[in-house]
Amino acid sequence: MNKSLLAVGLVGGLLFGLEGSAFAHGGQYRGPGDSVPPTEGPGPGTGGPNTGGPVTGGPGGPVTPGGGRGPTTPGGGPVVPGGGGPPRGPVTSAGGKKNKPTEGFEQWQFWWENNKDPYLNLKASLAGGAVKSGSAGFLAGMGRREESETSNRPSASEAQQQIVPVLKSMLKEKDADIVDSAVLALGRIVKSESADTVLEDIKAVLGNSNPTAQQAAVLSLGVLGSTSAIPSLTDVLNDTPAGRQLLNEKGSIQDLPRSFAAIALGMIGDKSTIPTILDVIKKEKDSEIDLKGSAILALGLFKEGRQDIVKELSELLKNDTLDRNVRAQIPIALGRLEADAIPTVPALREMILAKKTDNLLVQSCVIALGQLAAPEDKEVQKVLFDQIKDGSDEQSRHFSFIALAQIGDRAIKQSVEGNDEMLKGLNKFLLKEVTDPDTKTHQPWAGIALGLLGRAYPDSAEQRSLITSKVLDQFEKSSNPSYKSAFAISLGLLKANVAAETIFKEMSKTNDRNLKGYLAVSLGMMRHREAIETLRGLVLDDADDKMRLQVATSLGLMGDSGAVVTLLDSLKKASTLNVTSSLARALGLIGDRQAVQPLVSLVNDAKSPGLARAFGCVALGLLAEKTALYWNTPLSVNSNYRTVIPAQYEILDIL
Helix, strand or coil: CCCCCCCCHHHHHHHHCCHHHCCCCCECCCCHHHCCCCCCCCCCCCCCCCCCCCCCCCCCCCECHHHCCCCCCCCCCCECCCCCCCCCCCCCCCCCCCCCCCCCCCCHHHHHHHHHHHHHCHHHHHCCCCCCCCCCCCCHHHCCCCCCCCCCCCCHHHHHHHHHHHHHHHCCCCCHHHHHHHHHHHHHHCCHHHHHHCHHHHHHHCCCCCHHHHHHHHHHHHHHCCHHHHHHHHHHHCCCHHHHHHCCCCCCCCHHHHHHHHHHHHHHCCHHHHHHHHHHHHHCCCCCHHHHHHHHHHHCCCCCCHHHHHHHHHHHHCCCCCCHHHHCHHHHHHHHCHHHHHHHHHHHHHHHHCCCCCHHHHHHHHHHHHHHCCCCCHHHHHHHHHHHHHCCCHHHHHHHHHHHHHHHHHHHHHCCCCCHHHHHHHHHHHHHHHHCCCCHHHHHHHHHHHHHHHCCCCCCCHHHHHHHHHHHHHHHHCCCHHHHHHHHHHHHHCCCHHHHHHHHHHHHHCCCHHHHHHHHHHHHHHCCHHHHHHHHHHCCCCCCHHHHHHHHHHHHHCCCCHHHHHHHHHHHHCCCHHHHHHHHHHHHHHCCHHHHHHHHHHHHCCCCCHHHHHHHHHHHHHHCCCCCCCCCHHHHCCCCCCCCCHHHHHHHCEC
């Protein structure tokens, strides 16, 4: 894992009391243990030498390709190609009998943390225009739609005048954490039509002596979204002499910047680059897992040329000699290509039914069917129901709950009456699984699925009321903090205000910080403003960084700027790096323009620790980000996070 680009070390370090394990960019909480869950075991190496970087302490943790590109984060983590040692946690079997129920990396939190952004739609809340439950514009934020200029967040002109110059000046700093945080923040803030104001500054960072700054600059060019960046990214991707010169590289360009270049080209999405990306998939060595997998993921980001991409990926899916992690990215990319990939549904269904299909590929096919299958496709629904009842892979069973809920969501939006039979059957099945499941570990997944399904019904619908009642009943009955959290999130998705006071009371009395954080998010989704004063107090709690971020998210969902003054006051008094950085990130999540000048002061303060200043850059990027959803959301939503594509892990854990 890269020193600055992954950065789950900060949160993990807090969990284990490791003050020295903080890194820039602010890692996201992606599930229990603050780690990306492992695949089913190590695969072949990706090739390429070690790029160096320190290894921080802490029990367990992932080992990155080629001997490690940076710190191993505390807690469990993936076993990645070329790594050694088993993961700290249960691993799904490769086949055979149905797994025994476990409470490891199959937990619902991993799915939620990778998929929550469109459901929370935090920035729309900050702009005072949150998308309503079940509305047609729910996933529109995947593009580059801008927020309202009436938002409490800084406007585009304010960002250009007050923030961009400061970030540009940080690119000259010697501290790599400051540079890579600032260069990525520039890409997040500056619109593609204004790219010429920062393009050369970002490109200059490609030649930085520190690999983390170079890699952040590669990503920033993609996030910037300008076609003017295509020649440079293509040179890096193809490891040309010009690309090596850009990176001041005497030998071959490392895998990670090349993989980032592929994904960056996908973010820009110019169809002229599709053949370039396809060449990488077809011509690179089979051992180049990260590069080929990243190229496939990049193809799933394109808005143009989708029919041609579907044709190529459909042929590639038939190739059973591909590395299992690479091949498992194909259905994920197809699912993201939406309507153009619907003709691949029969092939995806058959992949699940074939006895020899690798578990990772089954999981990805299930995820893709959730995006593509029509409500009237009874064959697909039977396959998914059968997976839950009899599937040998626990993760595939869990993903099937989500896929069925997503198909049901489309059925409701299409026509409740026209899909009455299908919806009745689905509701009955999910309600049984949440109230009296044959496999206990299915219960929280059924709860989340009911939230996803129920939110699509009109507020006055009988089914929505029934779902709310049953999920609330399980919330009150459950003594398992993880399950209770799942039911709380489900109730938040349902905007179940009838449950708000119950959840608020539970949040006030529980000592379980993970549960407290999820209860806070649930109240934020409900806009339960009676909890604001309590939440303002919790956001100042220095004991648990990830809970602080959950609480900050809740306050942001309520559009509350009242906590900003208190956070700013605490930021001025903060005496430790961990507190300073988490306060800065919380301010970024709440997103109020009041925080701009204090954060600018922090960034400019040469006496402050480099990492504190770097987190100030991160917070400024959060405050002024140009897109409705976070820049890495398109790669996070509906991903198969159980596969091992290191570049994807790096990207998904950047806050």
